[in-house]
Amino acid sequence: MIEVDTVTMLKPDDIKALIGVLSQVIAEHADELTALDAAIGDGDHGYNMKRGFEALAGEADALSAKPIGEALKAAGMKLVMTVGGASGPLFGTLLMTLGKEIGETPDRAAFNGAFRKAVDSVAARGKSEKGQKTMLDVLYPISDALDGGGDPLGISVAAEKAAESTIPVVASRGRASFLGERSAGHMDPGSRSAALLTKAIADFMEKRL
Numbered sequence: 581m582i583e584v585d586t587v588t589m590l591k592p593d594d595i596k597a598l599i600g601v602l603s604q605v606i607a608e609h610a611d612e613l614t615a616l617d618a619a620i621g622d623g624d625h626g627y628n629m630k631r632g633f634e635a636l637a638g639e640a641d642a643l644s645a646k647p648i649g650e651a652l653k654a655a656g657m658k659l660v661m662t663v664g665g666a667s668g669p670l671f672g673t674l675l676m677t678l679g680k681e682i683g684e685t686p687d688r689a690a691f692n693g694a695f696r697k698a699v700d701s702v703a704a705r706g707k708s709e710k711g712q713k714t715m716l717d718v719l720y721p722i723s724d725a726l727d728g729g730g731d732p733l734g735i736s737v738a739a740e741k742a743a744e745s746t747i748p749v750v751a752s753r754g755r756a757s758f759l760g761e762r763s764a765g766h767m768d769p770g771s772r773s774a775a776l777l778t779k780a781i782a783d784f785m786e787k788r789l
Contacts, residue, residue: 595651596644598784603637605780606630606773616769620756625667625769632663632671652679666754667770670702670715677701692726699723706753713751713763715770718742722778732782736775743767743775 590598606613606629613626635658636643643651656675660668681694699719703709710720721742725735744767751763 590648592644594788595648596640597788598781599636599640599643599655601780601784602777603633605776606633609772609776613769613773616767616772619766620751620759620763621769622665622755624665625773628663628665628667629671629773632659632668635659635662647684649679649682649684652676652682655679666706667715667773670706670770671773673705674698674702674719692723695726696723708753711749712753713746713749713756713768713771714753715768715774717746717749717768718771718774718778722774732785736779736782739775739778743771746771 606626610626610630613629614623615626617623617625636655639654639658643654646654652675656672656677656679658672659675660672662668663671675698677698678694681697683690683694686694699716699722702719703716706714706716708714708716710716718739721738722735725738730738746768747766748764749768750761751757751759751768756763756766756768
């Protein structure tokens, strides 16, 4: 989700600031995300995500003091425990697997490989695949953009376009699948969250590093 060569440049203050940025972005879009979920799901995605990222912000000092891999694993576990619904386990799995696979000083190839494994873990956890109107419809294009050598802006644009591409799709996984054809015409809220977080990280990396 970021320019990987800068991962090892992240200092504790950078990690703390980034957590704050992500929490703020989710809070600012909580109503939007909840409205998207109300159309095709339980109607709680935005507020659940807001609660989880507020919990991360509350532990920003402790998280930023850890090595990047340990910080990601701890952040993922916190999301699992606080977000609830389907999103907590899925976003949590993404971060925990990334933290497990990333290593202490990842180069770009190592990060890309770790991210791909993390996305595959989300797919396995949700028993889903790309094209079913889930967050995987954004996560796999992000992984593809990373493998293609994309810069932060390019990866952010790819994520945004991927989220928009879920609008006409008929859901075949998740609660939205119960609606059948009526699920078409609405953006997947998990995909929107993933795109928002990706843009926030990309903007942060461009400005901060």
